[in-house]
Amino acid sequence: MASSLEKAKQNPDSMKAKILTAARKIFGEYGFHGTTTRMIAKAVKIDISTLYYHWGEKGDLYEAVIMDVTEGMRQKLIEVEKMIKGRPLEERIRIALDEMADYLFENPEISNLTLFRYFTKMRHGSVLDFKVPEYISDIAFSMGLSEDRKNVPFDAKMKVLSIMNAIHNFVSGENFFRPMMQVSREEYIRAAKETLKFFNVSAFS
Amino acid sequence: MASSLEKAKQNPDSMKAKILTAARKIFGEYGFHGTTTRMIAKAVKIDISTLYYHWGEKGDLYEAVIMDVTEGMRQKLIEVEKMIKGRPLEERIRIALDEMADYLFENPEISNLTLFRYFTKMRHGSVLDFKVPEYISDIAFSMGLSEDRKNVPFDAKMKVLSIMNAIHNFVSGENFFRPMMQVSREEYIRAAKETLKFFNVSAFS
DNA sequence: AAATGATTCCATCATTTGTTTGAAACATCA
DNA sequence: TGATGTTTCAAACAAATGATGGAATCATTT
Numbered sequence: 363m364a365s366s367l368e369k370a371k372q373n374p375d376s377m378k379a380k381i382l383t384a385a386r387k388i389f390g391e392y393g394f395h396g397t398t399t400r401m402i403a404k405a406v407k408i409d410i411s412t413l414y415y416h417w418g419e420k421g422d423l424y425e426a427v428i429m430d431v432t433e434g435m436r437q438k439l440i441e442v443e444k445m446i447k448g449r450p451l452e453e454r455i456r457i458a459l460d461e462m463a464d465y466l467f468e469n470p471e472i473s474n475l476t477l478f479r480y481f482t483k484m485r486h487g488s489v490l491d492f493k494v495p496e497y498i499s500d501i502a503f504s505m506g507l508s509e510d511r512k513n514v515p516f517d518a519k520m521k522v523l524s525i526m527n528a529i530h531n532f533v534s535g536e537n538f539f540r541p542m543m544q545v546s547r548e549e550y551i552r553a554a555k556e557t558l559k560f561f562n563v564s565a566f567s
Numbered sequence: 568m569a570s571s572l573e574k575a576k577q578n579p580d581s582m583k584a585k586i587l588t589a590a591r592k593i594f595g596e597y598g599f600h601g602t603t604t605r606m607i608a609k610a611v612k613i614d615i616s617t618l619y620y621h622w623g624e625k626g627d628l629y630e631a632v633i634m635d636v637t638e639g640m641r642q643k644l645i646e647v648e649k650m651i652k653g654r655p656l657e658e659r660i661r662i663a664l665d666e667m668a669d670y671l672f673e674n675p676e677i678s679n680l681t682l683f684r685y686f687t688k689m690r691h692g693s694v695l696d697f698k699v700p701e702y703i704s705d706i707a708f709s710m711g712l713s714e715d716r717k718n719v720p721f722d723a724k725m726k727v728l729s730i731m732n733a734i735h736n737f738v739s740g741e742n743f744f745r746p747m748m749q750v751s752r753e754e755y756i757r758a759a760k761e762t763l764k765f766f767n768v769s770a771f772s
Numbered sequence: 773a774a775a776t777g778a779t780t781c782c783a784t785c786a787t788t789t790g791t792t793t794g795a796a797a798c799a800t801c802a
Numbered sequence: 803t804g805a806t807g808t809t810t811c812a813a814a815c816a817a818a819t820g821a822t823g824g825a826a827t828c829a830t831t832t
Contacts, residue, residue: 377779391688396600398819409781414821416779474686481682481739483596495747516748520762523744524733531732532725534686539728542700543721557725564769582809603789614811619791621809 367426378416380406385417386427390471393478394424428479431472432493438465439497443504451506452563458505459529459558466533467551473533480527498522505566528558572631583621585611590622591632595676598683599629633684636677637698643670644702648709656711657768663710664734664763671738672756678738685732703727710771733763 371379384405389397399420403410417423442461446454466473498519503511507518532539532554540550576584589610594602604625608615622628647666651659671678703724708716712723737744737759745755 393598393600393687395598396687396689399821400819410820411782411822412780418821420820477682477686480736480743481679482598482601483742484601494743516750516754517758517761519748520737520758521765523740524736524762524766527736527740528729528733531685531729531736535728535732537688538685538699543724545721549721553722553725556722557729560726561729561766561770564772565766567769604791605789615790616792616812617810623791625790 367429371430377406377408377412381408381413381416381423382426382430385423386430386471386475389424389427390474390478393482394484399423428475431469431475434469435472435476436497438462439501443500446504451566454505455562455566456559459525459562460555462526462529463533463551463555463558466529467536470533470536473530477527477530477534498526501526525558525562528561532558572634576635582611582613582617586613586618586621586628587631587635590628591635591676591680594629594632595679595683598687599689604628633680636674636680639674640677640681641702643667644706648705651709656771659710660767660771661764664730664767665760667731667734668738668756668760668763671734672741672759675738675741678735682732682735682739703731706731730763730767733766737763 367382371382373379374383381402385397385402388402388405391397392401399413400410402423403413406413413423417426438461442458445461446457449457499508499511499514502508502514502518502522505522507521508514536547536550540547543550545553572587576587578584579588586607590602590607593607593610596602597606604618605615607628608618611618618628622631643666647663650666651662654662704713704716704719707713707719707723707727710727712726713719741752741755745752748755750758
């Protein structure tokens with residue numbers, strides 16, 4: 363399925379991979395409709411037809427981007443789950459929030475694209491909305507909100523959604539919020555993390 | 568400034584107002600770039616040139632929409648502030664969350680448009696990013712997070728942002744999250760409110 | 773070196789999209 | 803009624819955008 367994507371990621375210097383990387387960033391900033399194939403081609407400094415040669419139509423490239431960031435998140439979540447295994451709850455929460463925030467602040471397109479997907483209607487209905495439910499359940503289980511990894515209660519899922527979105531909000535909102543607060547990036551990230559902990563640590567105690 | 572908008576809102580049956588209402592909804596669903604003037608015209612069942620006759624260019628209509636929803640939020644917040652005045656903190660939080668959630672679930676375009684604005688770059692830089700800081704500060708003050716209405720500490724603003732965005736997330740995310748949870752709208756709204764209270768009540772105690 | 777296949781670009785097309793023009797329909801009021 | 807101003811629509815335009823064909827370039831193999 364993702365063999366085209368996988369091949370592209372194997373060598374990050376390949377044209378296909380470079381296009382994907384640029385597309386990730388630009389789709390993340392402007393959204394699907396706000397992005398033109400020409401914008402992406404320009405960023406990679408190639409002709410637009412080269413882009414089409416490698417990825418086909420715009421929608422296919424977008425789909426590849428979504429799969430790419432989804433896979434990145436999945437990997438990171440597995441990594442974090444290993445880090446926190448066995449520790450006491452409060453520590454688990456603190457570490458997980460820290461790690462996820464760092465990861466997303468370094469890759470803000472992930473948050474952007476994720477929120478885009480949650481909140482925007484695609485003009486031609488997107489046929490690509492699987493997988494989210496999966497890792498929401500995984501996180502819920504990993505946080506001890508559910509006995510059963512597969513059958514996670516509705517309320518637990520809502521909590522996980524709330525936490526994940528809160529992180530995404532601070533990451534994606536940086537460009538809007540930070541100028542309005544007039545703080546440095548470091549200060550902003552520090553405060554975002556603290557705010558996240560403020561709400562989450564007290565809630566799970 | 569908004570006299571054109573005000574005039575339109577005076578008579579909700581006026582063509583100008585009908586266009587505005589449709590624009591609110593469609594811009595909310597598809598975002599600025601995802602919306603075409605033709606989509607809006609079609610929704611109102613008028614010719615596209617009639618739309619231009621009343622509102623001028625797309626960007627101006629969008630701006631009017633943003634001002635409209637912003638004003639709606641401001642009004643609602645004033646209303647809520649009056650309702651909760653003098654009550655104990657926990658009650659204030661519960662009522663405020665309930666009220667704001669109800670209001671936004673009834674007017675989801677507000678949440679959509681708000682989040683869009685926070686997270687999306689406009690291709691031609693939007694010159695319209697005032698006012699948000701204002702009412703963030705107002706809420707912080709009203710919640711007792713700041714002594715001074717005008718000079719609200721950074722961390723308090725971050726908390727308010729976090730709360731407001733959490734509500735917006737559930738409202739705007741309904742179309743994505745609810746099918747994935749397989750619950751009714753009522754059930755979803757109930758759970759959203761409970762989740763909001765779960766995080767916020769414990770945090771402020 | 774020649775042949776083959778892969779990659780890139782230039783030029784171009786068809787559609788969509790933002791916007792305008794000008795004439796018709798409608799309303800208002802002298 | 804007729805004249806004047808307002809609102810509406812059909813038609814058109816220019817620019818932007820998604821997409822493609824074909825020639826040129828580059829790389830690889832024989």
